[in-house]
Amino acid sequence: MSDKEPLFSKKNLKLLSDPLDSSNPITVQVLGICSALAVTAQLKPSVVMSLSVMAVLAFANVIISLLRNTIPNRIRIIVQLVVIAALVILVDQVLKAFVYDVSKQLSVFVGLIITNCIIMGRLEAFALGNKPWPSFLDGIGNAAGYGAILVIVGFFRELFGSGTLWGFRIIPESWYIENGGFYANNGMMILPPMALITVGAIIWVQRSRNRKLIED
Amino acid sequence: MKALKNFFEKTKPYVQKGAKYHWLHSTHDAFFTLAFVQKDTSKSGTHIHDYIDLKRTMGIVVFALVPALLMGMYNIGYQHFGALGQLETAAFFDLFLFGFLKVLPVILVSYIVGLGIEFIFAQFRGHEVNEGFLVSGILIPMVMPINTPLWMIGVATAFAVVFGKEVFGGTGMNIWNPALVARAFLFFAYPAQMSGDSVWISASGIEKMADGFTGATPMAQAVLGETNLNVWDAFVGLIPGSIGETSTLAILIGAAILIITGIGNWKIMLSTVLGGLFMGILLNIFAVNAYMEMPFWEHLIIGGFAFGAVFMATDPVSGAQTDKGKWIYGFLIGVLAILIRVVNPAYPEGMMLAILLMNTFAPLIDHYIIQGNIKRRLKRVQQSA
Numbered sequence: 001m002s003d004k005e006p007l008f009s010k011k012n013l014k015l016l017s018d019p020l021d022s023s024n025p026i027t028v029q030v031l032g033i034c035s036a037l038a039v040t041a042q043l044k045p046s047v048v049m050s051l052s053v054m055a056v057l058a059f060a061n062v063i064i065s066l067l068r069n070t071i072p073n074r075i076r077i078i079v080q081l082v083v084i085a086a087l088v089i090l091v092d093q094v095l096k097a098f099v100y101d102v103s104k105q106l107s108v109f110v111g112l113i114i115t116n117c118i119i120m121g122r123l124e125a126f127a128l129g130n131k132p133w134p135s136f137l138d139g140i141g142n143a144a145g146y147g148a149i150l151v152i153v154g155f156f157r158e159l160f161g162s163g164t165l166w167g168f169r170i171i172p173e174s175w176y177i178e179n180g181g182f183y184a185n186n187g188m189m190i191l192p193p194m195a196l197i198t199v200g201a202i203i204w205v206q207r208s209r210n211r212k213l214i215e216d
Numbered sequence: 217m218k219a220l221k222n223f224f225e226k227t228k229p230y231v232q233k234g235a236k237y238h239w240l241h242s243t244h245d246a247f248f249t250l251a252f253v254q255k256d257t258s259k260s261g262t263h264i265h266d267y268i269d270l271k272r273t274m275g276i277v278v279f280a281l282v283p284a285l286l287m288g289m290y291n292i293g294y295q296h297f298g299a300l301g302q303l304e305t306a307a308f309f310d311l312f313l314f315g316f317l318k319v320l321p322v323i324l325v326s327y328i329v330g331l332g333i334e335f336i337f338a339q340f341r342g343h344e345v346n347e348g349f350l351v352s353g354i355l356i357p358m359v360m361p362i363n364t365p366l367w368m369i370g371v372a373t374a375f376a377v378v379f380g381k382e383v384f385g386g387t388g389m390n391i392w393n394p395a396l397v398a399r400a401f402l403f404f405a406y407p408a409q410m411s412g413d414s415v416w417i418s419a420s421g422i423e424k425m426a427d428g429f430t431g432a433t434p435m436a437q438a439v440l441g442e443t444n445l446n447v448w449d450a451f452v453g454l455i456p457g458s459i460g461e462t463s464t465l466a467i468l469i470g471a472a473i474l475i476i477t478g479i480g481n482w483k484i485m486l487s488t489v490l491g492g493l494f495m496g497i498l499l500n501i502f503a504v505n506a507y508m509e510m511p512f513w514e515h516l517i518i519g520g521f522a523f524g525a526v527f528m529a530t531d532p533v534s535g536a537q538t539d540k541g542k543w544i545y546g547f548l549i550g551v552l553a554i555l556i557r558v559v560n561p562a563y564p565e566g567m568m569l570a571i572l573l574m575n576t577f578a579p580l581i582d583h584y585i586i587q588g589n590i591k592r593r594l595k596r597v598q599q600s601a
Contacts, residue, residue, distance in 0.1 A: 177409075182365060188405035197379060204383065 007133065015137040019145035021210065026149040027203045028213060031117040036150055037195040039109050043166050046154030048102045050147025052095065052110060056087045057119050058139035064127040065135035071128075080123045081114070088113045118146055153198045161189030224248045243335060246345035270387075274350040276479045280470035281354055281527065287453045287463035289315035292362050294454055295417045319459055322357040325366045329373040330356070337382050348387030348394070348533075349377065355395035355527065358460025359520065359568075360402070361415040368406055372398040392575045393531045396568055403568070411564060416456035433457050434518040435557065435564045438507045445510075450517045461523035464516070471526040480530045483539065484546040488525040491550020492516060499558055507558050515554050524553070524567035534575040538585040545581055549574045 005012075025031045032053075039049045063083050064071075071079050092110045095103040103110065113119065122142050127135045158164055163171035163185055175181040188194045207213045224244070231244045293311030297303050330349045338345040356373055380397035381390045403410045416433055433456045434445050449455055453463025461467075474480025496512025503509040515521060529535060529549050536545035549570045556566025563569060 177365075182367065184365075184368075184406050184409060186405045187407055188401065191404065200379075200383075 012134055012137050015134055016141040016144070019138075019141040020148060021145075021206070022213065024145045024149065024206070025118045025121075025142050026146055026199065027206055029118075029121070031121055032146055033196075033199070035109055035112065035116060036146075036153065036199060037192045039106055040150055040154040040157055040195050041161065041190055042105075042158045042164075043151070043154040045102055045105050046150040047147075048095065048099060049106060049109065050143065050150050052091045053113055053116065053118070053146055054140060054143035055091055056084060056113055057122060057143045058136055059087055060084050060119060061122060061127040061135040061139035062132050064123050065130060065132045068128050076128065080120065084114050084119055084123075118142060149199065149202060152202060153195055156198055157189045157195060160186045161194075243339065243345065246335070246338070246347075270347045271350070273479055274347050276477050277351045277474065277527070278354055280473040280480070281351075281358065281460070283466035283469040284460045284463055284523065285319070285354070285358060286312075287466040288358065288460040289319050291315065291453050291455075291457075291462050292318050292417075292459065295456055299417050318362055319357060321366055322360065322362075322364070322369055322459070323354065325369050326356045326373050327353040329370045330377050333374060333377045333382070337386070343386075348381065348390075352376070352394040352398075355393075356398045359395055359399045359458050359523070361410060361458055362417070363415045364402065364409055368402060368409060372402045372405075375401045388533055390533055391579075392572055393528055393534045396528055396572055396575075399568055400572060416458075433564070438510055438518075439561050439564060445514055445518065447514065447517065450514070455518070458520060458523075461520040464522045467522045467526050474526065474530070480526065481532070481535070481542060483542045484530045484535060485525050487543045487546030488529050488550040488553075489516060491547035491552075492521060492525075492554050493550070494547070495551045495554035499554065515557070519557065519565050520567040521553060524571055525550070528567075528571050529574075531575075534578065536578040536581050538582050541578070541581040541585045545574055545578055548577075 019025060023029065026033065026036055035049065035053075039045045060080070060083050064080060067079070088111065091113070092103070095106070095110060122138060126138045130138070155165070158166075159170060163169060163176075163183075171183060173179055175183040177184050186194075224247075227244060290308075290312045292315035293306075293313070294303070294315075296314055297306045297311060327349075330353045334349050335345055353373075356369070356376070360369060376394045376398035380392055380394040381387065384390050399410075409415060434450060438445075446455075450462075451464050453466060455462050471480065471485060475482045475485075492515055493512055496515045499508045500512050525546075529546060536542045549567075552570035552573060553566040556563055556569055560566070
C-alpha cells in the first residue's frame with residue numbers, strides 16, 4: 001500500500017458504508033441477534049447499547065490491529081478476549097457513572113458485550129490482517145450497522161409497546177381504553193418474539209430493495 | 217347469471233397481456249373463478265381435473281361454518297339480554313338481530329383487511345389471488361370475543377395474513393393456521409381485551425348486570441373450582457364464549473357436512489376427541505382440585521375444543537398429511553389442549569396453543585412416518601431379493 005493513501009479514500013469509506021446495508025452484521029450476517037432482541041424494548045437503551053458496542057468494537061479493533069504482528073497465533077483468541085473484556089469493563093464503569101438508570105436497565109447485557117459475536121468476528125476477520133486506521137473505520141462501520149438495526153427495532157417497539165419515544169409520551173393518554181378512548185398498547189411488542197419478527201420484517205424490506213442479497 | 221358472465225367476457229380483453237389494465241388481471245381472474253368454474257384446460261400433461269377446485273372446497277367449509285355462526289349470533293343476543301335481565305320479554309328475533317348486527321362489522325373488517333392484503337400481494341407479485349382467505353376470513357371473527365375492538369381485529373388480521381401466510385409464500389405454504397395466528401397475536405398483544413370476565417358479553421348500554429349473572433366463561437369458573445356446568449346449555453351453546461365456538465350442536469352439524477363431503481378429515485377430528493377424553497380421564501384419576509375432578513367428557517362441550525377439533529385442527533395445509541401422522545397429530549392436540557386448560561391457569565383455553573404447537577410439529581411427524589415407510593419397504597425389497 002502506498003504511504004500516501006488519503007484517510008478517507010474510496011476503499012476506506014466502503015469499510016464504513018458496507019456494514020450499513022449489504023453486509024449488515026445483524027440482517028445479513030445474522031450476528032449479535034441476542035442483544036438485539038434483549039435490549040430493544042425501548043429506544044434509549046438501544047441507543048446506549050449501540051454506542052457502547054461502537055466504543056468497544058472500534059478500540060478493540062485498533063488495539064488488536066496494533067498488536068497483530070506480535071500476537072502468537074495459538075493464543076490469539078485469549079488475547080482478543082482480554083482486550084475486549086478490559087474495554088467492556090471501562091464502558092460499564094462509564095455508563096454507571098453517567099447514565100446510571102440506563103445502565104441498570106441494560107443490566108447484564110453490557111457485560112455480555114464480551115460475548116457479542118460481531119466483536120469477535122470483526123477482530124478475527126479484519127483487525128488481525130489490517131492496519132489500525134482501516135480497522136478503526138471497520139469497527140465504527142460495523143457497530144453503526146448494528147446500532148442502526150437496534151435503533152429501528154427499538155423505535156417501533158417503544159412506540160407501539162409503550163406509546164412513548166425516549167420516555168416521552170407520543171400517543172396521548174386520552175386515547176387509551178382505560179381513559180375512555182379506543183387504544184391499547186400492544187403487549188406483544190414488549191416481548192422478545194416481536195423483536196425477532198421486527199428484525200425479520202427489516203430483513204424482508206432490505207432484501208426486496210437490494211436483490212443481490214437474496215440467495216437461491 | 218348471464219349478465220354477470222357477459223360482464224366478465226366483456227372486460228376480459230382489457231386485462232389481457234399487453235392491454236391497458238393488465239395489472240388488474242389477477243383480480244379479474246379471482247372474481248371470475250369465484251363466480252364460475254374455470255373452463256381452461258391444461259395445454260400439456262395431465263388433462264384430468266377434479267371439478268372441485270380450491271374455491272369450491274373453501275365454499276363448503278364456509279357453508280359448514282354457517283350453523284355455528286348463526287347460533288353464535290343468537291347466543292350473543294341471548295347473553296346480552298340475559299345480562300340485562302330482560303330475557304323473558306325479548307323475542308327470538310330480537311336476540312338474533314342484536315347478535316347479527318354485532319357480528320356483521322367484525323366479519324366485514326376481517327374480510328376487507330384480509331382480502332385487501334391478499335389482492336395487493338397478488339397484484340404485486342403478479343400471480344393469482346389466493347383463495348385461502350375465504351375460510352380464514354370467516355374463522356377469524358368466529359374465534360374472537362364479541363367485545364374485541366374492530367381496529368384490533370383489523371390489526372390481527374393483517375398480522376395473520378402477512379406474517380402467518382404471505383411471508384411463507386401464501387396459501388398452501390403456511391406453517392400455522394392463519395385464523396389461530398390472528399387469535400394468538402391478539403391474545404398476547406392485548407390480553408386485557410381477549411380474556412377475563414367482561415369481554416364475552418356485548419355490554420353496550422348495560423349499566424349494571426342482572427343479579428346472579430356473571431360474564432365468566434365456564435372455563436374461567438372451572439379454574440375457580442365452580443364446576444357445576446349446565447350441560448344442556450353448554451351443548452346447545454348458550455354460554456359465554458367466543459363468537460362461533462359456543463355451540464357444540466351447531467359445530468357437530470358442520471362436522472357432519474365436512475365429513476360427508478369429504479372436505480374435513482374425520483381421522484383428525486376423532487383422534488383429537490380421543491386425545492381430549494384420554495387426558496380428561498387421566499386428570500380425573502389423579503384429581504387434586506375441583507377442575508381436575510370435572511367429568512372428563514364436559515371438556516368437549518366447553519370452550520373452543522369442539523370448534524378447534526372440527527375446523528382448526530383439520531386445516532389440510534397446516535395439519536399432518538400422512539394417515540398415521542393424522543392420528544398422532546390429532547391425539548396430541550387433544551391431550552395438550554386439556555392439559556394446558558386444566559394445569560396452567562394462566563391460559564384458560566389451551567386449544568389455540570395446542571393446535572399451533574402441533575401445527576409446528578406436523579411436518580416432523582410426517583417426516584418420521586415417511587422415513588419409517590421407506591425403511592420398511594426397503595427391508596421388504598432386500599428380503600425378497
